[in-house]
Amino acid sequence: MPPYILPFEKPILDMEKKLEDLRAFSQAQNIDVSFEIERMQNKITEMRREIYENLGAWDKVLVARHPQRPYMLDYLAAMTTDFTELHGDRVHADDRAIIGGFGWLEGRRVMFIGTQKGRDTKSNLERNFGCAYPEGYRKALRLMKLAAKFGAPIVTLIDTPGAYPGIESEERHIAEAIAVNLRDMFRLPVPIVVVVIGEGGSGGALGIGVGDRVLILEYSYYSVISPEGCAAILWKNRSYANRAAEALKLTAPDLLKAGLVDEVLPEPPGGAHADPAAMSATLKAALLRNLEELDATPVEQLLEQRYNKFRAMGVFGEDAAPAPAASPAPAS
Amino acid sequence: MAFLRKRNYSTVKVRKRDMPDGLWLKCPSCNEIIFKQELEAALNVCPKCGHHFQIGRRQRLDLLIEPGSFEEWDAQLYSVDTLGFTGVAPYLEKLEENRKKTGCRDAMLCGRARIGAHRAAIGVMDFNFLGASMGSVVGEMVTRLIERATRERLPALISCASGGARMYEGMLSLMQMAKTSGALARHAEAGLPYISLLTHPTxxxxxxxxxxxxxxxxxExxxxxxxxxxxxxxxxxxxxxxxxxxxxxFLLQHGLLDMVVPRKDLKAAIVRLLDFMMGRPAGAPAPKPAAPAEA
Known part of the structure; x- marks a missing residue:
């Protein structure tokens, strides 16, 4: 697949082309330009770092949606051995946008669950562009309960634009599938680590997003609504998506500051797609570290902490409570 | 002063707001003109076609509980603009506008009341306030309602209506979904019933x-x-x-909810449910026999 170039990556691409030309020239003419080549490589690295350090919210959304960004199966291939996919919700179908199964992470049993996008038209149709139907969320819960039965921790990897907004989704009650997951994930007696690896699209992301730790990759986003959807509602025009992206405070550092995620995992210079192997290594190390910490927590305490973590989310004003005597006591 | 006299010959425009205000209105469903008093007497249900108009929080509450039995909870909460949301209209402006419009601080009314023979925690969402969107305040009020119901071993009833999460509070709004669901997990584990009433639109x-x-x-x-x-x-x-x-x-047909109940029968239906789930207190009168909810 030819590289997919984001608008702000264009200068990097131009430099890389120049570097190629220089190399070709050096080979053809048999002239040693290794000094220039090294200088140019350094410049490219510096440029990439600088560009990525100054990305705006909308740019980050574009990186999160980069078609060459590593997806769940890429990470599993790099991090785990013996991933065994398990299929179906036992009721209706096997959703292909949410997948899950057993895997070993450095000798540790883990139930992996996550959303999966496709890379080309065919696989995107199969994966429904990473938008799950209700059966995807129900399969996810079935597998989580299975993990709980065997005492295996759960890792969920999230990269979805959102749950699929379709007629069948509604008929099979997508709202219920998500709501039940939210409720039941609070009571699963095993550690849950959630990682947003790309797009964290609203309820569709949260539907497998309740856990003891919520991590996010540096250039991922997690939002209550897509920037385009927000722009369509508030600005009456989808082309204001970049303004909406800024307003929604959906980037990883924003979320960390607001206490909505626990940890931001740094991406390699140029984003996860520039060096998937390095990203996988970072992710794996973070998962192992978090799982180890959570392993040491007794189940009751784990559930209490999980509840309190989400319980504390919300910012509001509160006046001193009115004197209780002012209101009539209810007859009982 | 010819230009002033000219006015006398201009066409007389009768504008809508020149008509006596609020005596009549048109049903959006059957297009019949309804006498407003008649509509109010029928609990804001169109007497011609049965269309259920949206109603405010106080009227909804009165419809569901025993008169005078309400004790309000958590009215001291109010929304703040934590993101500094700058859209076409700033969040604070929107909040102010909706506070003026409704006379309420946010979209939710919570408290304890008697429903039939039962004390219950009750929450009412009011679509008139920013589409009853769920931000931190709505999420917190629902959570406190459920938590207190769990502590006081009360059944819970929430009359829902909402356009969804409140965009102006970004991800804080989304997380209210998890927070409220977590509270319900504990309420359910305590063996307490929770009735959800879905009104237009949820x-x-x-x-x-x-x-x-x-x-x-x-x-409804x-x-x-x-x-x-x-x-x-x-x-x-x-x-x-x-x-x-x-x-x-449509949802009933697809097996996604238990019953569709006209507004006038709602309270009786909920009392029957609570009687069964909480057990009917000794000496409580047996409710009137139910009309079938759906043909």
Whole structure:
């Protein structure tokens, strides 16, 4: 697949082309330009770092949606051995946008669950562009309960634009599938680590997003609504998506500051797609570290902490409570 | 002064607001002109076609509880603009506008009341306030309601209506879905009943959390209920939506809720449910026999 170039990556691409030309020239003419080549490589690295350090919210959304960004199966291939996919919700179908199964992470049993996008038209149709139907969320819960039965921790990897907004989704009650997951994930007696690896699209992301730790990759986003959807509602025009992206405070550092995620995992210079192997290594190390910490927590305490973590989310004003005597006591 | 006299010959425009205000209105469903007093006497249900008009929080509360039995909880909470949200209209401006419009601080009314013979925790969402969107305040009030119900061993009833999560509070709004659902997990574990009443419209983030988690789910006739809005679905799928799609009756047919109950019968239906789930207190009168909810 030819590289997919984001608008702000264009200068990097131009430099890389120049570097190629220089190399070709050096080979053809048999002239040693290794000094220039090294200088140019350094410049490219510096440029990439600088560009990525100054990305705006909308740019980050574009990186999160980069078609060459590593997806769940890429990470599993790099991090785990013996991933065994398990299929179906036992009721209706096997959703292909949410997948899950057993895997070993450095000798540790883990139930992996996550959303999966496709890379080309065919696989995107199969994966429904990473938008799950209700059966995807129900399969996810079935597998989580299975993990709980065997005492295996759960890792969920999230990269979805959102749950699929379709007629069948509604008929099979997508709202219920998500709501039940939210409720039941609070009571699963095993550690849950959630990682947003790309797009964290609203309820569709949260539907497998309740856990003891919520991590996010540096250039991922997690939002209550897509920037385009927000722009369509508030600005009456989808082309204001970049303004909406800024307003929604959906980037990883924003979320960390607001206490909505626990940890931001740094991406390699140029984003996860520039060096998937390095990203996988970072992710794996973070998962192992978090799982180890959570392993040491007794189940009751784990559930209490999980509840309190989400319980504390919300910012509001509160006046001193009115004197209780002012209101009539209810007859009982 | 010819230019002044000219006015005498201009066409007389009768503008809508020149008519005596609020005596009559048109039913959006059957287009009949209804006498407002008649509509109010019928609990804001169209006497001609049965269309259920939206009602405010106080009227909804009065409809569901025993008169004078309400003790309000958590009225001291108010929304703040934590993101500094700058859209076309700033969040604070929107809040102020809605506070003026409704005379209330946010979209939710919570408290304890008697319903039939039962003390219950009750929450009412008011669509008039910013589409009863769920931000931190709505999420916190629902959570406190459920937590207190769990502590006081009360059944809970929430009358839902919502356009979804409140965009102006970004991800804080989304997380209210998890927070409220977590509280309901504990309420359920304590063996306490929770009834969800879905009114027009209940959608998106509220629907995908506490609105759907009722032990029993009751809906008003014709209420729009769903996850994604019909316009979004149409745009995403390029398909025509089936007749009656996402209406209460459609959901009932698809097995997604327990009953569709006309407004005038709601309280009796809820009392019957509570009687069964909480046990009828000794000496409490047996309720009137039920009319079948759906033919």
């Amino acid at each position: 959608t998106a983030g509220v629907m995908a959390s506490f609105a759907t988690l009722g032990d029993v789910i009751v809906a 006739p014709g209420a729009l209920i769903g996850f994604a809005g019909p316009r979004v679905i149409k745009e995403a799928t390029q398909q025509d939506l089936p007749a009656g799609f996402q209406r209460a009756e």
